[in-house]
Amino acid sequence: MAQINLLHAINSALDIAMAENDRTVCFGEDVGHFGGVFRATSGLQEKYGKARCFNTPLVEQGIIGFANGLAAQGSVAIAEIQFADYIFPAFDQIVNEAAKFRYRTGNEFNVGKLTIRTPYGGGIAGGLYHSQSPEAYFAHTPGLKVVIPRNPYQAKGLLLASIRDDNPVIFFEPKRLYRASVGEVPEEDYQLPLGKAEVVQTGTDITLLAWGAQMEIIEKAAQMASNDGISCEVVDLRTILPWDIETISNSVMKTGRLLISQEAPLTAGFASEIAATIQSECFLHLESPIARVCGLDTPYPLALEKEYVSDHLKVYEAIKKTVNF
Amino acid sequence: MSTEIYNDGPVVHQPTFIDGHSVEIPELRILHQDGTTYPGADLPDIDQTLATKIYQTLAFHRVLDERMVASQRQGRLSFYMTALGEEAASVGGAAGLEPQDMIMMQYREQGALMYRGFSLENFMNQLFSNAEDLGKGRQMPIHYGSKALNCMTVSSTLATQIPQATGYAYGQKLQGLDAVTICYFGEGAASEGDFHAGLNMAAVQEVPVIFFCRNNGYAISTPSEEQFRGNGIASRGVGYGIKTIRIDGNDILAVLKATQIARAYAVKESKPVLIEAMSYRLGAHSTSDDPSGYRTKEEEAKWQSNDPILRMKNWMLKQNWWDEAQETALYEQYREQVLAAVKVAEKIDKPHIDTMITDVYDVPSAQLQAQLDEVKVHVKKYPEAYPFTAGKF
Numbered sequence A: 001m002a003q004i005n006l007l008h009a010i011n012s013a014l015d016i017a018m019a020e021n022d023r024t025v026c027f028g029e030d031v032g033h034f035g036g037v038f039r040a041t042s043g044l045q046e047k048y049g050k051a052r053c054f055n056t057p058l059v060e061q062g063i064i065g066f067a068n069g070l071a072a073q074g075s076v077a078i079a080e081i082q083f084a085d086y087i088f089p090a091f092d093q094i095v096n097e098a099a100k101f102r103y104r105t106g107n108e109f110n111v112g113k114l115t116i117r118t119p120y121g122g123g124i125a126g127g128l129y130h131s132q133s134p135e136a137y138f139a140h141t142p143g144l145k146v147v148i149p150r151n152p153y154q155a156k157g158l159l160l161a162s163i164r165d166d167n168p169v170i171f172f173e174p175k176r177l178y179r180a181s182v183g184e185v186p187e188e189d190y191q192l193p194l195g196k197a198e199v200v201q202t203g204t205d206i207t208l209l210a211w212g213a214q215m216e217i218i219e220k221a222a223q224m225a226s227n228d229g230i231s232c233e234v235v236d237l238r239t240i241l242p243w244d245i246e247t248i249s250n251s252v253m254k255t256g257r258l259l260i261s262q263e264a265p266l267t268a269g270f271a272s273e274i275a276a277t278i279q280s281e282c283f284l285h286l287e288s289p290i291a292r293v294c295g296l297d298t299p300y301p302l303a304l305e306k307e308y309v310s311d312h313l314k315v316y317e318a319i320k321k322t323v324n325f
Numbered sequence B: 001m002s003t004e005i006y007n008d009g010p011v012v013h014q015p016t017f018i019d020g021h022s023v024e025i026p027e028l029r030i031l032h033q034d035g036t037t038y039p040g041a042d043l044p045d046i047d048q049t050l051a052t053k054i055y056q057t058l059a060f061h062r063v064l065d066e067r068m069v070a071s072q073r074q075g076r077l078s079f080y081m082t083a084l085g086e087e088a089a090s091v092g093g094a095a096g097l098e099p100q101d102m103i104m105m106q107y108r109e110q111g112a113l114m115y116r117g118f119s120l121e122n123f124m125n126q127l128f129s130n131a132e133d134l135g136k137g138r139q140m141p142i143h144y145g146s147k148a149l150n151c152m153t154v155s156s157t158l159a160t161q162i163p164q165a166t167g168y169a170y171g172q173k174l175q176g177l178d179a180v181t182i183c184y185f186g187e188g189a190a191s192e193g194d195f196h197a198g199l200n201m202a203a204v205q206e207v208p209v210i211f212f213c214r215n216n217g218y219a220i221s222t223p224s225e226e227q228f229r230g231n232g233i234a235s236r237g238v239g240y241g242i243k244t245i246r247i248d249g250n251d252i253l254a255v256l257k258a259t260q261i262a263r264a265y266a267v268k269e270s271k272p273v274l275i276e277a278m279s280y281r282l283g284a285h286s287t288s289d290d291p292s293g294y295r296t297k298e299e300e301a302k303w304q305s306n307d308p309i310l311r312m313k314n315w316m317l318k319q320n321w322w323d324e325a326q327e328t329a330l331y332e333q334y335r336e337q338v339l340a341a342v343k344v345a346e347k348i349d350k351p352h353i354d355t356m357i358t359d360v361y362d363v364p365s366a367q368l369q370a371q372l373d374e375v376k377v378h379v380k381k382y383p384e385a386y387p388f389t390a391g392k393f
Helices: A006-020 A044-048 A060-072 A088-098 A135-139 A152-164 A214-227 A245-255 A270-281 A312-323 B048-073 B087-095 B110-116 B120-127 B161-174 B193-205 B234-239 B252-269 B297-304 B308-319 B324-345 B366-381
Strands: A002-005 A024-028 A053-055 A076-080 A114-120 A145-147 A169-174 A182-185 A198-201 A206-210 A232-236 A239-241 A258-265 A291-295 B102-104 B181-186 B209-215 B243-248 B273-278
Touching (some): A002 A006, A006 A024, A006 A152, A088 A135, A135 A145, A135 A239, A198 A214, A206 A214, A214 A258, A214 A312, A258 A312, A270 A291, A291 A312, B048 B087, B048 B252, B087 B181, B087 B252, B102 B161, B110 B120, B161 B181, B193 B209, B234 B273, B252 B308
Parallel strands (some): A145 A169, A206 A258
Antiparallel strands (some): A198 A232
């Protein structure tokens, strides 16, 4: 198995998806010959031709509108939005169209063959318009699936599953890890399940839950806590919508405590939804209030990024506070 | 890869502005209102069979609209939208296409569905949101659609269908199909960002799509002079580098001719076309609207004398393809059929409670199932409060 980075894993998944079906199309701003600003679509135009991998004009609402029509027609539409911060012009096409296509047509039509890829999250000195984590906006929209991988192996398997899933999927890629995260990834085709969280480390005292780039943060904090004799169960949510209530509940019923770490601002973030559901599912098992370690309720800062974001130290402190409640 | 700085005009040394209204756009008109054709006019491909089918569709359209507004006034129906005075745009457009072509409607193109063969029962079941509705009673009346007829289900969100049509047509092109997509929208919707997005992408990606703008003068109460400046919607097509034509939208032969040519061009060249059909929304925006608050009877009367259905009838009479006896019988037959269909559709049950959670995803999630189960328990506890579903599951 080769050691590759997260970008290569994405590229490999796209390559497999395009090879298996000549109706699979990749497009977006700078996606064609250039291979995307992060190079996720590198080499695909050369391999599959300009008709199947191409640049679009600079218009996000058009990219997703086009993608909706293409997917409704039966093609496999893989649209790239260059940064998740720029997905909002397409909000109407995603929230009112893609998410409701099957429902409102009575399943006469659907856009299940749509996948939207977009880099999200901070840690790259990107300031407020190249760092956002907007997953909660989309988690509030029935009809969408929202998926976020934590490493190259997960990225390839989850992206292939997203492309083949018969529902519109927004696939948020942790751009801080594009080149930083390297791991063993099979060259061949494989899929990882959507809607399933993964317990990446078992423990007994507290459940730490995160997704995407926050996973390495909570893993590091878990290591620190273990030096203090605290046993952490570390869980990757992987799919934000629809999310795996069962796996999280089972873990919390065992540990009695839950900490959720997210990059997005605190108020009405997805951590809040998890906290509400888990307190309802696991009320009599909880030993302490559910902790949320999140960004502040401000735009994402530039110079003060380190202070803003949920890091291993903030998570470590929250673990101790929760365990000693 | 290369780029070209676009400039095909002369270089000048004095500032030379181009006036925003300087593009002169001709308007195609083939039929006089009295049914005679203009001398030298280029007629569409049409014979008695096609003409009769078109005319019968127009008549059915008029009857359905009249009857359904009456039903709404009687309180039998929650909402309705007529296409009074602009029926030729949707019917003539559909008649200029092939059955495999996709039709994407805004919400005033029921004529296209009728032409394709959407049955009276289909219309009624949708209008009454009953269990037989293809859309499963989820959208307000007039949001029709049919996969079998290649008519994309209507969405209330304005102009979203425009870039979707571009994408749909791209898929048709990618497969090498002999098929185009036609996309209807109003002049008001053309102010939305999706209009710009859809037309620009269609021009750049070179897709076989026909953008069909019904310029009917009003977006609810807003007249077109408060909607845009410049020479209508057609001038924008020129700006996007799209082949464009303006037609008299109340002239069925002009609509048919333009659509036939547009389709042939779109298929052969794999490029988009923009048709701007000039018409007038003689009816209210919807049954929730009253135009007397924003326009005069005199203005409406002027357009009543431009009735597209009467214009076609006059032509049919002159061709000896139609007579008054047929006319009377046809309208009577349609009125009876619609009335009978209303009585059937309004008695059909509402959709089953289980359809609350279907089609959100391909398969309902465990969470959705749990939420539905909770509702069912509640409905059983208070059956009198939920008469559509109580006792039916």
